[in-house]
Each structure stands twice: as structure tokens, then as C-alpha cells.
């Protein structure tokens with residue numbers, strides 16, 4: 001090729017490379033800005049409450065340790081209104097004891113739940129779930145225990161912490177076999193606890209880790225997310241003594257921990273890693289195609305597999 005023509009080709013190539021680099025930089029900035037906008041939008045939707053838990057039409061939900069059954073009622077009416085029959089709501093107390101502790105509110109909530117088609121079971125020990133035929137015949141996508149508490153009135157703090165850690169450990173061990181099988185989208189346990197002292201000393205993260213589980217995510221538990229829910233203590237609601245309107249939990253900054261099997265978490269991480277690799281490769285392929293198209297437009301006679309161009313791509317696609 002005559003030197004003049006070669007020089008022209010080289011400078012054209014440089015211009016194209018510059019344009020490509022500019023385009024890539026612009027794309028990077030745009031996706032960064034899109035991510036910021038997305039986060040802002042999320043914060044706008046749930047300003048102080050964090051994200052809402054997701055329930056789908058295929059969820060099968062098992063609730064453990066209900067107090068007055070107002071949480072079960074809220075889920076049935078506001079999150080699973082299309083399939084309340086997929087909920088089993090349970091409490092530790094006998095039916096008679098429940099109505100003594102939580103009086104008419106529990107009676108009326110249980111009646112509503114039954115009308116909606118929710119299964120209500122009494123005297124269910126969350127640490128021995130496999131014992132119950134009615135429970136073990138199903139598998140669940142979510143097993144939820146809100147504000148678990150051994151409630152033994154133990155005054156010694158260390159002893160109290162150990163009793164609650166034991167409750168959590170035994171709950172996890174008994175719930176895992178009832179989670180739905182591998183391959184189904186969500187199979188998780190939700191445990192909500194206060195984050196102030198001494199609850200933070202329960203150290204749920206370490207508990208989960210040392211027993212082959214992992215914390216998939218956490219989100220703030222704000223009662224407003226669950227219309228009609230009214231937190232209750234194990235001992236019951238005492239007019240004039242117990243605090244109403246969830247005051248007790250709001251000040252304690254409760255958090256929901258989404259606990260999964262460690263193996264399930266690792267499989268999910270691997271899936272999202274593979275997804276990210278595929279997305280990157282797709283982007284690279286698109287960029288390469290665009291580059292070739294422009295080159296062809298500029299010089300229709302040029303062969304598509306030009307030698308040094310391909311090498312350029314290899315060099316500049318790592319970010």
C-alpha cells in the first residue's frame with residue numbers, strides 16, 4: 001500500500017478507536033447513573049421501612065410462634081390474598097391458653113383466618129416441626145418466626161441468651177427439612193428479632209454460620225409494612241401494663257434475617273456469577289459488532305476479518 005494511503009488508514013483507525021473508547025466511557029457513566037437512580041427510587045418507595053418482603057402466588061408459608069395471629073391475618077389479607085390457602089399459621093399455646101392470654105383479639109383473628117381458608121394449628125413446637133403429620137406432609141418456601149423468645153423469665157442474662165440461642169438453633173434444625181426442594185426459587189426462613197441489647201448478643205449470624213446456614217439478606221421490620229399486625233409478648237397482653245401500637249418493637253429497631261442453607265446460597269452466588277459473565281460477554285460481542293459495522297460503512301471493500309483490528313479488541317475490552 002502506498003505510504004500516504006497507509007497513513008490515512010492509520011489515522012482513521014485511531015479516530016474510530018477514540019470514538020469507541022468514548023462510547024464505552026459514556027455507557028459506563030450511564031449505567032452508573034442508572035444504578036444511582038434505581039437506588040433513589042427504591043428509597044422513595046419505602047423511605048424509612050426498607051424493602052417489603054416478597055410473596056408470590058406459588059409461595060407456601062408456614063408461620064411459627066404466632067402471638068395473637070394478627071401477623072398471619074396481615075399476610076393472608078395483604079400479601080397472599082390470592083392464595084391464603086397456602087398459609088399454615090401456628091402457635092405454641094393450646095387454643096384455650098391462647099384465648100386466655102390474648103382474649104378476644106386472638107379469637108377473632110383465628111376466626112377470620114379460618115374463613116379465608118388459612119390452616120390454623122395450636123400447640124406446635126417450632127423446635128420439633130417434623131413431629132407433626134399435618135406439617136411434614138408439605139414443603140414450604142418460607143418458614144417465618146417473628147420475635148422468637150424462650151420466654152422462660154430467666155433473669156440471668158447469659159443464661160437467657162443461651163436459652164434463646166438454643167431456641168433459634170433448634171428451630172433452624174427442625175425447619176430446614178421442611179423447606180421446599182432444590183431448584184425452587186425461594187426456600188428460606190425469616191426470623192425477626194430486636195437489634196438492641198441483649199438481643200444483639202444472640203449473634204444470629206454466627207449461629208447460622210456454625211450450623212451450615214447463611215444469612216441471605218436482612219431488612220428492617222417495621223410494623224407498618226404489615227397492616228393490622230400487633231406485636232404481643234409471650235406472657236400475653238395486659239391492659240395498662242403492656243405497651244400497645246407496637247411501641248415496644250418500634251423503639252428496638254427490629255430486623256428480619258433471611259436465613260438459607262449455606263449450599264443454597266453458594267449455588268445462588270454461582271448462578272449470579274455466571275449471569276454476570278454472560279452479560280459481559282454479550283456486551284463485548286455487541287461492541288465488536290458495532291465496531292465492524294462502522295468500519296464496513298466507512299470502507300465497504302474492507303475484509304471483515306482484518307488482522308490487527310481483532311487484536312485491538314482483545315486489548316481494550318477489559319474494564
Ligand SMILES: C[S@@+](CC[C@H](N)C(=O)[O-])C[C@H]1O[C@@H](n2cnc3c(N)ncnc32)[C@H](O)[C@@H]1O
Nearest residue numbers: 065066067092125126146147149231232233234
Ligand atoms: C415475643 S412473643 C412473639 C409473638 C408473635 N410472634 C409476635 O410477633 O407478636 C414470642 C413467641 O414465641 C413463642 N415460642 C416460644 N418458644 C416456642 C417454641 N418452641 N415453638 C414455637 N413457638 C415458641 C411464644 O409462644 C411466643 O408466642
